Amino acid sequence: MPSERTNEATRREWRELGFFYDRDDDAKVWRIIGTRIGVQSFISALAKFASNLRNERLSEHDHLGPYMYLKIGSWPEPEITDDWIAGPLWSLGRLSDEIKNRVAEANNNESLLFREFFAPDSLYELSIELRPEPFDPAKEDPNCW
Helix, strand or coil, X not given: CCCHHHHHHHHHHHHHHCCEEEEECCCCEEEEEECHHHHHHXXXXXXXXXXXXXXXXXXXXXXXXXXXXXXXXXXXXXXXXXXXXXXXXXXXXXXXXXXXXXXXXXXXXXXXXXXXXXXXXXXXXXXXXXXXXXXXXXXXXXXXX
């Protein structure tokens, strides 16, 4: 069982990240949960990775969040797996633009799905779940309370 100090550090990291994520292996879905501003942090991470030409090499990747198990990576074809959201840099840039555009038009408490757009043959779905303000991403994590 983590100490209260560790739990507080984890809560702080979620808040700094701006959104919460989780992988549901039964449903085969990555869930990104946050406000428009929080989801913008995820969009920015995708766009930043996609715009860095050093990431063109196969299997380059960035880890996100306190537990570091969500990865954005470079791969020859777009894919969403239990390990990562990956693809050629141009496709990750396109995904970040699509998320940005759809979030701008979405309502709070709406879930937006992106597998069909990004990687239709993938086993996993990518779900963006919008929450209204105020929202604390740390409260979504039962492991740090």
